[in-house]
Amino acid sequence: MKRLLVLTSGRGSNFRAILETATQGLLRAEVVALGVSKKGIAAEEVAVEAGIPVLNEPTEDELLKFVQAEKIDAVILAGYMRIVSSRFIDSLRNSDGLSRILNIHPSLLPAFPGLNAYQQAFDYGVRETGVSVHLVEPKVDGGPILDQRSFRIDDLNEFSEVEARGLSIEHALYSRTIDWFVNGKYRIEKRGGRSYVIRL
Numbered sequence: 001m002k003r004l005l006v007l008t009s010g011r012g013s014n015f016r017a018i019l020e021t022a023t024q025g026l027l028r029a030e031v032v033a034l035g036v037s038k039k040g041i042a043a044e045e046v047a048v049e050a051g052i053p054v055l056n057e058p059t060e061d062e063l064l065k066f067v068q069a070e071k072i073d074a075v076i077l078a079g080y081m082r083i084v085s086s087r088f089i090d091s092l093r094n095s096d097g098l099s100r101i102l103n104i105h106p107s108l109l110p111a112f113p114g115l116n117a118y119q120q121a122f123d124y125g126v127r128e129t130g131v132s133v134h135l136v137e138p139k140v141d142g143g144p145i146l147d148q149r150s151f152r153i154d155d156l157n158e159f160s161e162v163e164a165r166g167l168s169i170e171h172a173l174y175s176r177t178i179d180w181f182v183n184g185k186y187r188i189e190k191r192g193g194r195s196y197v198i199r200l
């Protein structure tokens with residue numbers, strides 16, 4: 001069974017979805033611990049309820065030690081509001097040189113990188129937006145893409161509806177993507193300036 005460390009900074013709805021999918025056996029991996037960048041956030045309660053140990057405000061060195069000691073296969077960023085250093089990323093590469101850190105970004109990258117991407121898409125007035133799961137590289141939101149889903153927002157009038165629709169897609173997509181990336185076979189494909197990890 002593959003071993004995951006999830007890092008988050010807030011609400012933790014993706015963390016909860018990952019835990020639930022793993023419990024149902026639909027994600028062939030176990031969540032070994034949750035790292036939180038701030039104490040007292042909602043995600044921490046989810047971890048405590050589920051009996052998952054919490055690492056409070058860990059430094060990168062503490063995280064690296066934990067990953068080694070606990071034989072963590074992948075680090076899952078789920079709303080983690082800290083930028084991870086190149087050193088941290090380079091210490092966590094697999095035998096193919098790929099980053100073992102995954103992130104979910106609430107837009108169809110490369111559109112709307114950075115913070116508050118659903119808000120950016122809503123304010124811009126796009127008719128469709130999406131979500132992307134990618135590997136973390138030093139260029140923020142620039143790593144190889146594992147999977148993406150688009151969805152319509154031109155039938156919605158409120159930002160909260162856009163976010164709710166997006167989050168429900170995130171919750172399904174993230175677990176499914178983590179599952180094939182940590183357990184399966186893949187190849188890398190370059191298209192223009194971007195790399196894609198293609199499931200085999």
Ligand code: GRF
Pocket residue numbers: 008009010011012013014015078079080104105106170
């Ligand atoms: C999600 O929209 C995710 O895409 C982004 O941060 C948000 C985290 O939400 N990176 P939650 O804490 O998982 O509810």
